[in-house]
Amino acid sequence: MSDRSSDASAASDAPAAPAAVGPPKASPGTHPGMPPGTDVWKRPGRHEPIGLLTQLRPPPPPGIGPATLGAVFATALLSALLLADGLGPNLLIVAVPATLGAFFAARSAGRVLRPWTAVWAVGGLALLAVPALRDAGWPVFLAVVSAIALGSLALHGSRSWPGVFFGSLGLFPSIAVGVRWGWRGVRDRAGDSRGRIRTAVRSAAVAVVLLVVFGALFASADAAFADLLGSLTPDASVGDSPWRLFLFAVGLVGALAAAYGAAAPVRWDHIAVRPGRARNRAEWALPLIVLNLLFAAFVALQLVVLLGGYDKVLKETGLTPAEYARQGFWQLLWATVLILLVVALALRWAPRGGPRDRTLVRGVLGALCVLTLVVVASALRRMDLYVDAFGLTRLRISVAAVELWLGVVLILILVAGVLGARLLPRAIAASAAVGVLAFGLISPDGLIAQQNVERYRSDRTIDLDYLKGLSADAVPALDKLPEPLRSCVLESYQRDLSRLDTPWYSTSWGEVRARDILEEHPADSGTTDCYSLGTKSDRRGGQGEEHSGDAY
Incomplete structure (x- = not known):
């Protein structure tokens, strides 16, 4: 989403208000002998602190609208009624009004729906389908956490590395200000439209009475309808009332934070990351070339083993196939993770003198990523051998999935080296979300x-x-x-x-x-x-x- 453009010149062109006649009035918190605006309670030499969020957040949004308020209270009510009995399709049901509330708030603030915002929003809702499909708690937990991160990215529209990282957690800074924003909106509307509120309350009360009376009559008249009504109606007993009140509060606060974040998102992209000092070609390239040669030697040995020397290696080492596989998987996994760190640091201190430097950086780091992909394939092959010997477990399938995703990240880095790195942060975040969704859908x-x-x-x-x-x-x-x-x-x-x-x-x-x-x-x-x-x-x-x- 993009922000509504403000016309700063309109305020400067407006005619000045006529000066008031009479002595100036002292504002609250000032002394008559002091200049206007001076706070007598403020210690001399002290300045009001300006937080990071104050610099990154735009001006406060307009008051909360009735559509947003209705979606927020619907989210809170559904949270109290549906989430107390466990997780399933209810998470997706609760997320729908929360998403609508954020959409209404963003529209009232003048923001426009962008393609990546739609991608993050649809991806977050798709991840909430995992609890509706799977009973296993561990893929459900990953899916819920990833859905919250994607929802936060949809609200803030981040594109840089700090933006994607902090934007996935950006829902939490909006909790306190979102609650205050909602309370002010309810208070103002209650003062302006008491008659309409009384009318809405009376209408809702009459509707509830009619539903209870005629629902009870139909349920007593037909046993099948009674069973259907009982299965559809949430069981809200008195014993779990504190738990339901807590869920109501969580749903209310979460929906308000999402709506406020959509109306006034924190601009995490404005965090400036200074590039490292560029090194000369020899100083930068020599360690990486040595590392490439080491990887090439390891990859050559792996190819020899895969092409026919496997039995010979086992005979010389005295290891069984399972022991050989177990011996190196974790080392290869950590090697893959460390190579991603090496690539990130190398890009930070890479020479930036001209086209020759760019060619050198692409060639050295591209070769390193290609060799690391062979290491990823070797690690997955070792895991396959071990699983064939001793069976598949939760931990084994999890680490294999992580290694496979690291291979996808390496491919994305290679593509970014050719086409440009502008979309790389969002592409890696999207690949992680797709991986979590696929992991839940395959039913581990x-x-x-x-x-x-x-x-x-x-x-x-x-x-x-x-x-x-x-x-x-x-x-x-x-x-x-x-x-x-x-x-x-x-x-x-x-x-x-x-x-x-x-x-x-x-x-x-x-x-x-x-x-x-x-x-x-x-x-x-x-x-x-x-x-x-x-x-x-x-x-x-x-x-x-x-x-x-x-x-x-």
Whole structure:
């Protein structure tokens, strides 16, 4: 979004007001013998501090409008009614009026919708679909945090490195000023339109009475309608009233902060980052060329191993394939992270004398990024070997996803070296959001269960205890296990799901799907001695499992 342009010359061209006749009046907080505007309580030599946000934030927006107020109170009310029972589709439902409130506030302040603002807003709402689809808490947590960051970026419209970094956290500085802004708006409107407020309250009260009376009559007349009404109506008991009041306050404050941020965003892009002192070519390029040669030697060895020397390396080192894979993954992951830091520092102190310097910088850093991409591929290959030997776990799939995203960042840096780095900060932020969304949509718990089931079918071991600790997203894959392993694993899921009595708006699709599967084919509980199969793993002709401590 862009700000409404202000005409500063209009104020200067306005005719001056006639001078008042009579002695000047002393303003509050001044002494008659002092110049006007002097504060007698202010200590001499002290100046009012000007904070960073005061310099970056534009003038206060106009008063909060009725459409924004309605969206804010709708957000608070839905937060109190829907969020108390857990997370699911309710997060997306609550986010819709909050988004509308920010849109109304931005429009009243004269801001215009920009393409990147729409990208961040749509991306944030898409991330909130993950809690509606998945039961696993860890991808849901990542999706919610990323959705808040994208929503903040949509409000502030940042494009530089400081802007993207601080803009993703920019919703929090608007909390206090947003609450004051909302309170002033409510107070002013209450003083100007008491009659309209009384009319609205009376209309709402009559509507509630009619809904309660006729809803109760229809519910008592038809059992199916009563069940439908009961499933759609939130269960607001007296016991959880403090918790619902807290959620009401959180929704109210969050919606006000979003609306104020949309109307008067903090201009994080105005934070100036001074470039480092440019070095001469030899001083700058020599360490990086040496690093490139080291990477090239490592990459050449990796290519030799991949092209046929793998068995020879294992024979000479005396390592098993799993030990060889585990030995280097973490080192390669840290090497990738450190290379990104090296590239950032090298760009800061790169020579900037002319076209030759730009060619040198692009050539040296481009070669380093290409070699690092081979390191990323080697790390992912090592993880694949280890997973094939010992199965997939949550930590292993997480670090593999991080390594894959780092490879995407390297590709974006290479593209920026050719096309320019103007869009690089926003492109990296967008790639992180897309990665979190894809990670939630693929259902990591379901993928873990599926890979372990396929390993068992290939006469490998399976860790029953670990699979029992996954979320309900894993039930469709675990349902394909043969008996009695299926019943041994799904018995705990069946017991936990039968105890849950959550409403539809806090139930994920993964939980609904798991409940339907277990209702159609219940687990045979109590008739099978699961301990005789091995509570740690079913050792059917395979080697011992290695989940203890989870090496990754």
